[in-house]
Amino acid sequence: MPPADRERLIELTNHAFGGHDTGFDKMTPAEAHSEILFYFYELIAEREENPGTDLVSTLLADGRLSTEDVLINCDNVLIGGNETTRHAITGLFHICQRFPEVLGALRADPGLLDQAVEEVVRWTSPAMHVLRVATEDCEIGGHEFTKGAPVVAWLSAANRDARRFTQPHRYQHDRHPNRHLGFGNGPHHCLGAALARIELRELLRQLSQEARAVSLESEPQWMRSNLVQGYSGLPVSIDWR
Ligand code: HEM
Numbered sequence: 001m002p003p004a005d006r007e008r009l010i011e012l013t014n015h016a017f018g019g020h021d022t023g024f025d026k027m028t029p030a031e032a033h034s035e036i037l038f039y040f041y042e043l044i045a046e047r048e049e050n051p052g053t054d055l056v057s058t059l060l061a062d063g064r065l066s067t068e069d070v071l072i073n074c075d076n077v078l079i080g081g082n083e084t085t086r087h088a089i090t091g092l093f094h095i096c097q098r099f100p101e102v103l104g105a106l107r108a109d110p111g112l113l114d115q116a117v118e119e120v121v122r123w124t125s126p127a128m129h130v131l132r133v134a135t136e137d138c139e140i141g142g143h144e145f146t147k148g149a150p151v152v153a154w155l156s157a158a159n160r161d162a163r164r165f166t167q168p169h170r171y172q173h174d175r176h177p178n179r180h181l182g183f184g185n186g187p188h189h190c191l192g193a194a195l196a197r198i199e200l201r202e203l204l205r206q207l208s209q210e211a212r213a214v215s216l217e218s219e220p221q222w223m224r225s226n227l228v229q230g231y232s233g234l235p236v237s238i239d240w241r
Contacts (some may be wrong), residue, residue: 040074087230091124096214106208116173122180125156
């Protein structure tokens with residue numbers, strides 16, 4: 001999307017999916033989501049007229065997707081990319097404050113960065129749950145599900161499962177194995193996982209090189225949402241090297 005529109009779209013996404021934001025007293029979250037869809041509807045019409053090398057034009061040029069499919073994919077990429085990585089990034093600063101040994105350990109051994117990134121995704125778990133519909137009667141973990149029943153998997157709970165992760169509430173930068181579900185699983189596994197990993201890795205690398213410590217200016221403010229696990233505020237100060 002054109003750079004001039006980005007701030008507005010980020011604000012709308014925050015409002016639509018991040019719980020009620022008091023800055024938007026005239027618009028409900030559902031209306032904010034409609035605004036996003038209207039925006040993409042117009043952008044798609046624009047790109048049909050003047051195709052470029054961007055994602056929207058590429059999806060249209062593929063020819064296999066209906067306009068509605070392209071619209072829903074635009075919405076999905078925007079939400080998937082905005083409402084998750086930001087909270088993992090914020091959580092990364094929280095981790096550096098809660099577990100002060102991490103910065104020094106990564107500075108001493110940057111070879112551990114990839115493992116440290118996986119652990120950021122597990123510890124922060126920004127995507128709280130995924131919804132599926134049972135395709136047949138089945139039993140999982142002693143619970144019966146009938147065909148057609150909606151089933152929610154709580155990823156943030158699974159990522160703290162003590163049967164799977166020792167000391168699950170601890171951030172261990174070198175945790176191994178670390179088969180977390182932070183990016184989901186199966187055919188809908190996160191499309192942007194590689195990008196999110198690059199962003200988190202680069203931030204961790206730079207921070208471990210350039211910062212000595214992170215401290216909190218005030219208590220973290222958590223978002224009121226059962227969709228996204230994240231922060232509405234995390235004021236920190238950084239002790240630069
Ligand atoms: C730390 C960051 C991220 C986390 C924790 C995360 C988490 C997830 C999860 C759990 C799913 C699976 C949803 C399901 O199975 O129903 C998913 C799907 C998806 N994610 Fe991410 N995501 C992140 C970053 C991104 C980024 C940066 C993008 C885009 C640039 C993105 C785009 C998507 C899309 C389009 C899907 C849907 C894939 C499909 O249905 O086939 N995500 N993500």
